[in-house]
Amino acid sequence: MTAMASPSLSAASEEQEIALECRNVGKDYFRHNGERVRVVREVDLKLRKGGFLCVLGPSGCGKTTLLNMVAGFEQTTEGDILVGGKPVNGPGPERGVVFQSDTALFPWLTVRENIEYGLRIKGISKAERRKRADEWIEQVGLTQHTSKFPGELSGGMKQRVQIARVLASDPEILLMDEPFAALDAQTRNYLQQELSELCRKSGKTVLFITHDIQEALMLADHIIVMARAPEKNIKAELHVQMPYPRQRMNETFAKLYNRLMDEIDNPFKGSVRSL
Numbered sequence: 001m002t003a004m005a006s007p008s009l010s011a012a013s014e015e016q017e018i019a020l021e022c023r024n025v026g027k028d029y030f031r032h033n034g035e036r037v038r039v040v041r042e043v044d045l046k047l048r049k050g051g052f053l054c055v056l057g058p059s060g061c062g063k064t065t066l067l068n069m070v071a072g073f074e075q076t077t078e079g080d081i082l083v084g085g086k087p088v089n090g091p092g093p094e095r096g097v098v099f100q101s102d103t104a105l106f107p108w109l110t111v112r113e114n115i116e117y118g119l120r121i122k123g124i125s126k127a128e129r130r131k132r133a134d135e136w137i138e139q140v141g142l143t144q145h146t147s148k149f150p151g152e153l154s155g156g157m158k159q160r161v162q163i164a165r166v167l168a169s170d171p172e173i174l175l176m177d178e179p180f181a182a183l184d185a186q187t188r189n190y191l192q193q194e195l196s197e198l199c200r201k202s203g204k205t206v207l208f209i210t211h212d213i214q215e216a217l218m219l220a221d222h223i224i225v226m227a228r229a230p231e232k233n234i235k236a237e238l239h240v241q242m243p244y245p246r247q248r249m250n251e252t253f254a255k256l257y258n259r260l261m262d263e264i265d266n267p268f269k270g271s272v273r274s275l
C-alpha cells in the first residue's frame, strides 16, 4: 500500500461531468458550554455524474454532518459545496435524501400517496403522479402493498418506499444516510443488490454514508475513508474496480475488505492514502 499526498480527492477525471464537488469543506459545532468543535475538516472531493461514492468511517467522524451540508440542511462553516457547478445554499429538488429511519414517511398516507406526495408539491398532474408512483412501486417490488400504510410494512419495505419516493421525483443526486443500517442482514443484502441495480439502470449519482465496509464494497465505485477529529477528515480513498453485480465471497472482495479494515483501525498518518 502506498501513501500518497492528494491535494484534491477525485471520483472524477477532469473530462468527466462533475455532479458534486466539495472544496475545503469544514463544519464547526458549539457545545452546550460554548466550546467550538470542528467536526468536518478540509474535505475536498469530486463526484462524477453517474458515480457511486461511499463515505466510510467510524461513528462520530462527521459522515452525517457532511451529507447534511450537501443536502443543504446544514451550512458549511468553511469552504464550498457545488452541485452541478452551482453553490449549495439550502435544500433543492436536484438532491433527494433517503434517511436511515422510516420516520421520513407520513404514517397517515398509503405507500402510493407517500410516493405521490413530492410530485404533488411539484405541481405534477394527478394522472402523471399516479403513473410515476406506480412505476416506481413496481420497480421496488411493492405492487402488492400499494394501499398499505407505513405502519403495516416491514422495515425493509419502508426503506423501499423511501427509495421509490425519492427516485420518483427524479433528482440528479441521491443522498443516502445509512439507509439499511436498521435492517436485518438478509434484507440489507437484498436491498443493496436492488439499489445497485436501480442506480446503474437509471444512471443516478449517489453519495452513500455507511460504517459497513462490506456494504461500501458491494455498492461503490469509489470509497473515501473518514477519520475522527482532530485529523483532517479524509484519510484514504479507494477506486473499486470489481464488476457488478458483486459477490462478497471472492478473493478481491476479501483483499479490499482487509485493506479498508486496516485503514479504519490504523491511526492517521498525515497524508491521504490511495488504497
Ligand SMILES: Nc1ncnc2c1ncn2[C@@H]1O[C@H](COP(=O)(O)OP(=O)(O)OP(=O)(O)O)[C@@H](O)[C@H]1O
Residues within 6 Å of the ligand: 029, 030, 031, 039, 057, 058, 059, 060, 061, 062, 063, 064, 065, 066, 211
Ligand atoms: N447539532 C450538533 N451540535 C453539536 N454537535 C453535533 C451536532 N451534530 C453532530 N454533532 C457532533 O458532531 C460529530 C459528528 O457527528 P455525525 O453525526 O456527523 O457523525 P457520524 O460519522 O455520522 O456518526 P454515526 O456513524 O454515529 O452516525 C459528533 O461528535 C457529534 O456529537
